[in-house]
Amino acid sequence: DAGVIQSPRHEVTEMGQEVTLRCKPISGHNSLFWYRQTMMRGLELLIYFNNNVPIDDSGMPEDRFSAKMPNASFSTLKIQPSEPRDSAVYFCASSVTGPSYEQYFGPGTRLTVT
Amino acid sequence: QKEVEQNSGPLSVPEGAIASLNCTYSDRGSQSFFWYRQYSGKSPELIMSIYSNGDKEDGRFTAQLNKASQYVSLLIRDSQPSDSATYLCAVSIYGQNFVFGPGTRLSVLP
Numbered sequence: 001d002a003g004v005i006q007s008p009r010h011e012v013t014e015m016g017q018e019v020t021l022r023c024k025p026i027s028g029h030n031s032l033f034w035y036r037q038t039m040m041r042g043l044e045l046l047i048y049f050n051n052n053v054p055i056d057d058s059g060m061p062e063d064r065f066s067a068k069m070p071n072a073s074f075s076t077l078k079i080q081p082s083e084p085r086d087s088a089v090y091f092c093a094s095s096v097t098g099p100s101y102e103q104y105f106g107p108g109t110r111l112t113v114t
Numbered sequence: 115q116k117e118v119e120q121n122s123g124p125l126s127v128p129e130g131a132i133a134s135l136n137c138t139y140s141d142r143g144s145q146s147f148f149w150y151r152q153y154s155g156k157s158p159e160l161i162m163s164i165y166s167n168g169d170k171e172d173g174r175f176t177a178q179l180n181k182a183s184q185y186v187s188l189l190i191r192d193s194q195p196s197d198s199a200t201y202l203c204a205v206s207i208y209g210q211n212f213v214f215g216p217g218t219r220l221s222v223l224p
Binding site for chain 2 (some may be wrong): 006033035042043044048055056072091100102103104105106107108
């Protein structure tokens with residue numbers, strides 16, 4: 001079975017550019033999570049969706065970040081404009097709602113903003 | 115503010131020994147508890163989940179949960195060099211409000 005798929009795996013961009021990260025959850029999973037991981041702050045939950053609806057976006061750092069889930073098999077995380085402090089690894093994870101809530105992570109996108 | 119705390123390590127154990135990883139959490143309403151393993155440059159990989167007080171065993175891994183003490187631990191028996199990684203504790207309330215700890219770096223010495 002295919003796991004969570006993320007693209008691109010690596011992204012290098014210049015400050016001020018728009019960045020779009022993509023995620024395809026595991027088929028049948030109805031919850032999707034976006035995380036950011038840095039050495040300084042560890043793994044932070046940015047936003048999560050349940051049945052394609054954003055439930056909690058309190059972790060989104062600022063208005064430059066936005067996320068969408070237009071259907072059950074696709075989600076995007078967009079940063080516009082990007083800044084060097086956005087450099088991090090961004091993970092997408094998916095799960096099935098109840099009873100275990102176990103999340104499975106994608107391989108991540110390593111973003112570097114110069 | 116929900117918090118999950120772990121010793122950052124590194125925790126060094128000799129090959130074949132038992133590695134003990136600990137985690138405490140602040141939110142008494144937490145219902146679900148998870149241990150993830152993360153190798154350098156890779157994504158977190160689920161090892162164990164536990165929901166009830168007591169022990170849960172899976173192969174060389176045993177998760178222990180004590181909700182009264184707000185404490186969850188992971189024991190790795192017969193540690194192998196391939197177990198060297200960062201171990202992340204995660205806590206949630208019914209699949210929401212997922213919070214990860216900072217992770218404990220484990221080094222198993224051959």
